[in-house]
Amino acid sequence: MAAQTSDQIIEQPSPEALNPNMDLLRFATAGSVDDGKSTLIGRLLLDSKAIFEDQLEAVEATSQSKGYDYTDLALLTDGLRSEREQGITIDVAYRYFATPNRKFIIADTPGHAQYTRNMVTGASTADLGIVLVDARHGLTEQSRRHAVLLSLLRVPHLVLAVNKMDLVDFDQETYTKIHQEFTAFATKLNIPDLEIIPISALQGDNVVNRSENMPWYQGPSLMHHLEHVHVASDRDLVDVRFPVQFVVRPKSDEHHDYRGYGGMVAGGVLRPGDEVIVLPSGMTSKIAGIDLFDQEVSEAFPPMSVTVRLEDDLDVSRGDMIARVRNAPTPSQDIDAMVCWMTNEPLRPRQKLAIKHTTRTGRALVKDVQYRMDVNTLHRDQETKELGLNEIGRVQFRTTVPLLCDPYSKNRTTGSFILIDEATGVTVGAGMING
Template structure:
């Protein structure tokens, strides 16, 4: 069954967690004991309604403060599609958590409060989703019940956001008026908004086309593990396991192993205990080659005439995720696909103001949750593509070698 990953974004108290709770509740994707626990907690808090946000806000500090702090992942399915939801925080200081949750999303869901309209944080998250190249965006104008389901309020916010989105790289935008608390236009169509003729949120999530968003042209298979079984039945077996990052692989295809440049043909492709006729993103498979080529973790299998260019100089947009600032001449570990190296920060070109899109060329460092354009030099060549072309081979993380903590996430420029 087809899988859709989507991330919620928006300002504080716009109703992100409540919306996810409503989706889970109305699609009958929660267990009876979960619902009973939420009902009891809502009653203890003195709410006159069932607080569906408690289905995702599970941390004690989240429930005490009524906010989302960390990314909460929830899984559910309908007869048409499987879903993975990333409920991301709305606070400015948790921007790094929002970037983490949205980095693998096929669709970004930005909520705004119909009473307040677009806020600075709504714009910030839309810019981040654009930077992360999330191909589909849904603007949910929430709490329509608190503005008497006004078409005028909907039209005003929709026009303002659409004008703002023209400055960003957002290829697909849908605007839906909803009430997460009452359930209007979430799963069921709203009788209170007869003037709205578009899809409900669930209908749009079930039918948005995401298969063509992935790169099915440029073959990329970063090797994660070499499989050599010890049993007598498989003593000749040698397979190269990894998640397909791009293109379509088929038995008989001529491929190249990088960085060695050795060529061979695909003898077979295995998925669990069966052989399959082809592999494509985001399948995790084991590829067998006809020749005994030296392949190890960190290598990449690609087409002979369509291989990534190895490079030690990397130009990237980086989201900085720790309190100690990023400065030139700093040395860090870098992890790109299944490959690892060390990196030196050559230069910080500018810091991007995600509210106004202004480039601060005078900056000498990047602070916590800030995004900027940075030049890196690595100790060995990396097999990378532009992020706009491939989100897997075009991204990397930076790690503090002393603590092992992930301190930055990068998106490689064209």
């Protein structure tokens, strides 16, 4: 059942999408304005039969009322009224759907430079990023910008979708030129896995089904790639990291002795009997058991949300972290990070902000802005000592509480944080900790 507000419709995940036993892929779409991101997602939802008949009928009726001779699939995702009026994506729109092989969470992110902060938000948790380019225009500044951002955010898998191939008569030479240009550009970035797929989101070529119009392309369709790309090995399964979110103490007489610690596994594999350390106190114990909903499990790994029980009664609370005794993060109050600034008031040295890292909160002082990065050219501007709206740069902080962190390149959960304006409670920045 969809919950409706005055401006947008928020779709709830289907029961299939909530099946805990099915593999989950989070992916984000990016690209220049009008490259067809929302249309592509609409096509994925339509051809994978993830939308209801009444939704499709409403979109068809709206398309006809606008005089279109085709169904505007972008209307399935551009939910904000201002998006529909301008024909662009402004906010991050999340959509859920599932196939027999995998369940998906899509983040449809904005293409315009002024919404960089929204794009960073949508891509920060993605396993895979899709950058769309218009086959008629080739790579643009925005295409490169979004590839750089996805690389900076350490999104491990990247797909370049060469869209609107129908408007260039499915020309192989056009695709080859874009393929060669982007491959050369990608060598400057940290992109472990790259796939380049020619598609037509409007007509459905190579989106879910292989296209008969491009027999020269022998690779997978976009959906086949999304269903089969291997993401389990992208997560850190070596370094145990379990940030405690809350203490579980049931009030019923039946479980009056129960004491567990709930949270999401951020790294490594937890098993009963493992010797662990609780930080920052440094107390050690062993795992007595791991509970998932109402059943006990033999192990827990990212991104499972579980309750961990310890053999000893220790003082453990929200913000603490459970790790392996011989492989624990080093607490640090001096943080060096790449920061994306998200508000109009610039980030400057000596500024004081609230900081939230995993489940731990504290205050942070901006010690120094080392440089601002031009994400189009990768140039580092060391003269400017502040960050403006949507700008990214390297910043050093001093925190009031030690953070139990890892480099972002090693663990995207324990290597990231958000900055909050203490007066308004608004999130004003997102950080990625350097190694």
